[in-house]
Amino acid sequence: MPKTLALLPVLAAVLAGTTGLASAQVQWTRISAGSPQGRQFHAMAYDLNRGRVVVHGGSDASGVELNDTWEWDGTEWRNLRPTTSPQVRSDTALAFDPVRGKVILFGGVDRGGTDLADTWEWSGTNWSRLSPATSPPARSAHALATDLLRSRVVMFGGDAAGIALNDTWEWDGATWARRTPAGAPPARTHHGMTFDLVRGRTVLFGGDGLDDTWEWDGAAWTQRTPPAKPAGRTHLALAYDIPRARVVLFGGASASWSSFDETWEWDGTTWTRRSLAIAPPRRYALGLAFDIQRGTTVLFGGTDFMDSFADTWTYDGAAWSRPPASGPAARADAAHAFDLARGRWVLFGGEDGNFLEDLWEWDGSRWHARVVANGPGRRTMAAMAYDVQRGRAVLYGGNSNMGQWWGDTWEWDGTAWTQRQPLQSPGQRYGHRMAHDWSRGRTVLFGGQATPGIADDTWEWDGTAWSRRTPATVPPPRFGQAMTYDVQRARVVMFGGLGNSGRLADTWEYDGTNWIQAAAPTAPPARYEASLAYDLVRRRVVLHGGDGDQGLLNDVWEWDGSRWSQRAPAAPPDVRGGHAATFDGVRGRMLVFGGYQPRGGFVSDLWEYGTQQPASVTPYGTGCAGSAGTPVLAPLSGELPWLGDAFRLQIGQAPATTQAVLLIGGSKSLWGTTPLPFDLGSLGMNGCRLLVSVDLAVPTPIAGGSAVVPLAIPGTPALAGGVFHAQAFVLDPAANPFGATVSGGLSATMGAR
Helix, strand or coil, X not given: CCXXXXXXXXXXXXXXXXXXXXXXXXXXEEEECCCCCCCECCEEEEECCCCEEEEECCECCCCCEECCEEEECCCCEEECCCCCXXXXXXCCEEEEECCCCEEEEEEEECCCCCEEEEEEEECCCCEEEECCCCCCCCEEXXXXXXXXXXXXXXXXXXXXXXXXXXXXXXXXXXXXEEECCCXXXXXXXXXXXXXXXXXXXXXXXXXXXXXXXXEECCCCEEEECCXXXXXXXXXXEEEEXXXXXXXXXXXXXXXXXXXXXXXXXXXXXXXXXXXXXCCCCCEECCEXXXXXXXXXXXXXXXXXXXXXXXXXXEECCCCEECCCCCCCCCCXXXXXXXXXXXXXXXXXXXXXXXXXXXXXEECCCCEEEECCCCCCCCCECCEEEEECCCCEEEEEEEEEHHHEEEEEEEEECCCCEEEECCCCCCCCCECCEEEEECCCCEEEEEEEECCCCEEEEEEEECCCCEEEECCCCCCCCCECCEEEEECCCCEEEEEEEEECCEEEEEEEEECCCCEEECCCCCCCCCEECCEEEEECCCCEEEEEEEEECCEEEEXXXXXXCCCEEEECCCCCCCCEECCEEEEECCCCEEEEEEEECHHHCEEEEEEEEEECECCEEEEECCCCCEECECCEEEEHHHCCCECCCXXXXXXXXXXXXXXXXXXXXXXXCEECCEECCEECHHHCCCCCEECCCCCEEEEEEEECCEEEEEEECCCCHHHCCEEEEEEEEEECCCCCCCCEEEEEEEEEECEEC
16 A cells, blocks of 8 residues: 655655655565585485475585585475584584484584584574584594484494594484494495484495495494395495385495496395486485485485586485476576566576586576577676667677687577677687667677787677777776666666776776766775676666675675765675676566675575665556647656656647646545546536646646656655655647646656665
């Protein structure tokens, strides 16, 4: 419902031209948490109390350790973002503690290669470090399993500074105790372990290329000698399928680092390899846990040495299936553009430690994976812009594996990719930026990492050919800058980037002929890999995040063509660089996706940024015809009633020279006790209706058939969301016996930028 206004003082201020600066009204809204980035050597366990599969830590494809925490609820992943977390680590282990009713973590190896000896517990909201009286020595590559019958967490083996261990420890919810059975499995690392609930045994298999099976009953280890068994392997994973009373094994790597895609099951007597039509791709260093609530074994991540996986699979005992991804996997430096004709944000490729080539589209409510043939291929740091006139997303260049820099031109029409073959092009490069100049129908490219170094050239694509421009003034060379197109001012706007002397903090505008450096009194700090998008509704260029001199950023700045203003909305996204940002021209919100974060992590979260209270103008009702047609009342140049701004209404299709009155009121349903709309036929204005309460009337002369009435919207924050209504009354002696006509009505909602 619109806000009820003390209307007369407000409208009096509007007419008097009283304005002021409204307080910040912008906000961030997280639309989706995304999914975990690809990883290996992570820990995974089922939280029995909360019915969630928990994933923590590991390392990405480049070997950088992580400390993020995710949960799988059977449908989607959620990034929990606890305020306290264990330090980054990989080769750690998780298990459910039935005494404390929480998931516990022990050990792992940190970024410096040091083995850890800490114990942590996960509450579902936050991590807490425990201080048991006794603790095992530091280690990594060990295994944990939950003995539900004895209410113990069992730990075996691992790596201590390069030495394999074969000690057995148990956690009782309060402290660790070392068990010293007469016999134990040989020392090992990267083995698999789980608890067989039906038989009351902790089952251990493999590790370090071994193929032996052992069981722990709480007092002794017993080696089993099954008639069939998997080949020796390491970095495998085990989980226990409770309804089927089977231990499930998947993947692993041989001693020669050949990875497996086999599914095996242990029934307490023998191992059986399952012949399945569909299985996850071969991998090792994966995570596996049994989801009791949904009755499936859940697999996430792993590596095949070349790639780090970010996929989720479930196994019901009969078949593996891959739940459809709800959106793009975590990544940075994807190419992207908003397709105005189809109302979709197009996102292609990027990297998560691997180079990607998947294509996704966001329709305002969900992501759609587009599977098409003959696309551009794997790449990151390519540039993309949407050609408004031709209805095509244009992609150029990028960087891919094996040091390949691309200099190719592709176009996406919403159905298929088409590679264009222009006679000349900007050449191989990555980290360049592109923006489409709506007024001239040209896609503008600037800079990037090229050969022999960072470039400072300007190119334009007209849909057929690339042409190099030679402006009189040229910005310094740079790559990874932020660039967009200011539709209102018809300028390409560029900020920052990484140049030959480091990060930059300069603002440039390109008018199609020359580059002009803006002399802004204040500017955002230097950065590269930031995002820049033009807000069509608020008519501002929005800068977010990036890689600054002091680290990654999450600040927001807005450029109005003459000055930068820093905004301070609450609860912004985490710091990041290499993220994608665009303006959703259909739904009127800025979108931010993904990027990289400190310590090498990638994210796939989706955010919206915009005003809490947008300004809007909605026409209603109809006018009546006069000698020059039916008068029209509309905002000038698409203006909107923003707090603290001028708002101009134009009266058109009136007689060439006459008088008009702009009627302004607080209601379109009642004027005093008179219901609206009110039929003016009784006054001789046949077919005309009064559509607004006449609380104020603004006389204005008509010249050349039109007039502009300026209104100054007060900057009072309390007015945000307030509504007033307007209608034009035009004197027209030839129109009817009364000699006047009216326009249709407008409802104006005052908004705060």
